[in-house]
Amino acid sequence: MKRMRPSVETTVESDAIAVERTLTGDREAFRILVERHSRNVYRLAYRMTGNQHDAEEVVQEAFLRAYQKLSQFASRANFGTWVYRIAANYAIDRMRQKKSEDSNRALPARETQEGAEIDLMSTVPDGAPSPERLAQSSQLAVQMRLALSQLTPAERTAFVMRHWGGSGIEEIADALKSSSSAAKNTVFRSVQKLRKALEPFVEQRGQARAMGTEL
Amino acid sequence: MKHPKEEELIAYHDGEAAGRETIATHLGDCPECQAELERIDALLAALNTIPVPEPGEDYGQRVWQQISPRLPQRRRYWWDFLFSEPNTVQWLAPRRWVAAGAIAALVLAAFIAGRLTRPGTPIAPVAVDQTKVRERILVMAVGEHLGRSEMVLVELANSGPQSAGQQVNISGEQRRAENLLEENRLYRQTALEQGDSALAGLLDELERVLLDVAHSPQQVTPAQLEGIRLRIEARGILFKVRVVGKELQQRGESGNAPAQPNGSAKNERNKV
Numbered sequence: 336m337k338r339m340r341p342s343v344e345t346t347v348e349s350d351a352i353a354v355e356r357t358l359t360g361d362r363e364a365f366r367i368l369v370e371r372h373s374r375n376v377y378r379l380a381y382r383m384t385g386n387q388h389d390a391e392e393v394v395q396e397a398f399l400r401a402y403q404k405l406s407q408f409a410s411r412a413n414f415g416t417w418v419y420r421i422a423a424n425y426a427i428d429r430m431r432q433k434k435s436e437d438s439n440r441a442l443p444a445r446e447t448q449e450g451a452e453i454d455l456m457s458t459v460p461d462g463a464p465s466p467e468r469l470a471q472s473s474q475l476a477v478q479m480r481l482a483l484s485q486l487t488p489a490e491r492t493a494f495v496m497r498h499w500g501g502s503g504i505e506e507i508a509d510a511l512k513s514s515s516s517a518a519k520n521t522v523f524r525s526v527q528k529l530r531k532a533l534e535p536f537v538e539q540r541g542q543a544r545a546m547g548t549e550l
Numbered sequence: 551m552k553h554p555k556e557e558e559l560i561a562y563h564d565g566e567a568a569g570r571e572t573i574a575t576h577l578g579d580c581p582e583c584q585a586e587l588e589r590i591d592a593l594l595a596a597l598n599t600i601p602v603p604e605p606g607e608d609y610g611q612r613v614w615q616q617i618s619p620r621l622p623q624r625r626r627y628w629w630d631f632l633f634s635e636p637n638t639v640q641w642l643a644p645r646r647w648v649a650a651g652a653i654a655a656l657v658l659a660a661f662i663a664g665r666l667t668r669p670g671t672p673i674a675p676v677a678v679d680q681t682k683v684r685e686r687i688l689v690m691a692v693g694e695h696l697g698r699s700e701m702v703l704v705e706l707a708n709s710g711p712q713s714a715g716q717q718v719n720i721s722g723e724q725r726r727a728e729n730l731l732e733e734n735r736l737y738r739q740t741a742l743e744q745g746d747s748a749l750a751g752l753l754d755e756l757e758r759v760l761l762d763v764a765h766s767p768q769q770v771t772p773a774q775l776e777g778i779r780l781r782i783e784a785r786g787i788l789f790k791v792r793v794v795g796k797e798l799q800q801r802g803e804s805g806n807a808p809a810q811p812n813g814s815a816k817n818e819r820n821k822v
Contacts (some may be wrong), residue, residue, distance in 0.1 A: 362621060369617065370610030377609065381602045391605075395617050402621050428735065435732075481601055489765055497564065498594060512761040514781060521765050522564075523557040530593055537589075537596050 350414040357405055365405075369398050372415050376422045382495045383426040385484060393429060397422035419500070423492055423510040430488035458525045482532035489513075490525035497522045553583055565589050592802065685744070689798050692737050692749070696731065697794030699756055702726050703788050707779055717769040727763040734760060752790055757789050 350371070356364035357444060373394055380393035399410075401418045440502055489511055496502035496510060508518035554562070554573050562573050577584050606612075706723050738753035759782055766778060784789060 356739065360623075362618070363620070369614045373610040373613045376603050376606060377605050382600075387603060391613075393614055398617055399620060402617075403621050413605070431728075431732065441719070475596065476600065479597055483597075483600075489761075498597070511765060512758045513765045514762055516777070517762050517765045519557075519561075520767065523560055526590070526594075526766075527556065527562050529597065530590070533588060533593055537593050 354405060354408060354414060358401070365402055368401075368414055368418075372418055372422065373398070375415065379419060379500055380422055380426055382499050383423065383431065383492060384465060385480065389426075389429065389433075393426045396425050400425065407465065416506075420506070420510055421508055423496060427488045427492050427510070430491065475533075478533055478536045482529050485532065486525050486528060489521050490528065493521040494525035494529070498526075501527060553580065556586075559587050559590055559742070560584070563587065563594065586688075621644040621816075654816065676768055688740060688744070689801050691733075692741070692753075693795055693798030693801070694793050695733055695737060696798065698726075699730055699734070699760070700788065701761070701792045702730065702789065703759070703782055707788065710776065717771055718775050720763070720766065720767055720775070724764055724766065724768060727760045731757065731760050731764060749794070752794055755785055755787055756791060759785065 350368060353364040353367045357368070376394050376397055377390055380390035381387065384390050384393060394548075397418055400421050401414075404421075408414070483494075486494065492510060493507050496507045497504075502510075504515050504518050504522070507522065508515045511518055511521065513521070554569075554576060558569065558573060561568070562570065577587060702723050706720065709718055709720065709723075734753055734757050738750050738757065741747075741750040741753060762781060763778065767776065770778070
């Protein structure tokens with residue numbers, strides 16, 4: 336028999352019960368929360384960090400922190416939103432740390448576990464992508480990954496939360512620990528930088544599509 | 551109507567309500583702005599095509615397996631047992647009888663040990679000394695950190711355009727604020743772990759201000775700079791940082807317990 340998908344309200348309500356039970360020492364209740372929300376947090380983490388390894392670490396750390404801070408949660412928001420924000424906070428810290436580590440290295444490593452995946456966190460892109468890589472994937476996709484990797488951690492977080500997570504400015508400001516106007520400014524700056532880097536490629540693709548010559 | 555700014559068109563794309571109708575009307579009459587909006591739409595649509603690898607149906611279970619050994623045991627009280635739902639308490643489960651037996655044996659062993667051991671054995675002073683040393687190092691480091699933060703905030707408060715209306719370059723202060731952010735987080739977490747909620751609260755407030763500075767544009771208009779200054783002043787952060795920073799530096803230099811009797815440094819910080 337096919338299991339019915341629970342409604343949002345039911346999920347929030349049962350999340351609240353699971354939180355209560357976890358607070359009384361029931362670890363299995365926390366397992367329910369982890370299993371329910373992991374995939375959603377993973378999507379955010381992957382978009383923020385740009386690779387599977389870091390994304391998985393962010394997910395684990397977010398749930399560990401949520402468990403430790405659970406008594407502060409107090410059902411102010413729903414658990415999903417709360418853990419999402421914890422993950423965003425941790426991902427920013429991790430990206431900042433990685434950026435500073437990378438900038439201290441003379442030669443940033445760009446090898447990846449999977450051939451097609453580029454380390455989005457490398458701060459100094461090595462110019463144009465190699466012909467082999469271009470053959471593997473479209474030029475636009477490569478450029479998009481590079482452009483995202485050149486955003487600052489705060490800009491990337493703001494962009495991911497706003498355009499992929501659908502978060503409001505207040506929520507982004509909370510994750511960035513800044514004022515609403517600064518968060519708004521960060522969102523704008525991220526789109527502006529992406530436009531500058533990518534519009535020539537997007538336009539090329541549009542023209543190619545119009546002429547029926549797109550690869 | 552004059553052409554909307556780029557940021558207004560991006561906000562329009564995001565569905566922001568403010569000024570929406572006016573922009574929609576303008577877009578109907580202005581092919582130039584319409585084309586600009588289409589370019590923004592096309593770019594964001596293209597970015598949506600970046601795939602996210604599917605972690606698999608059992609991903610949640612894998613996460614649980616990885617984190618569950620690292621979860622600290624949450625404190626349970628004996629009265630939780632009384633309030634547990636009846637169906638969750640299995641009175642006759644063999645595990646419970648084993649646990650009850652083990653507890654009884656422990657109580658008995660403790661009783662016998664208590665009778666045999668001489669009272670008044672002094673506690674080894676080593677652990678206390680180590681705690682003191684750790685606390686002193688933290689106090690000195692946080693004191694210095696607050697001193698450096700104060701300098702950035704003071705410089706921001708005193709900076710201004712060379713001539714009226716000119717933009718101000720705050721990139722130097724931004725870089726320093728970014729550097730201070732990392733250590734600020736570390737000290738805040740340590741203060742929390744040590745139960746110094748007043749210091750953790752101050753560091754949290756400071757973090758917000760530092761982030762605000764770090765996320766502002768490098769070149770700010772006098773109005774934007776005034777905005778930053780007002781936010782610093784509204785929180786009274788400069789005053790708090792100055793008072794607590796000095797206090798911690800003095801404590802670190804003297805190498806002793808707080809200047810006030812009864813360890814009142816935390817109380818003082820609460821007053822700030």
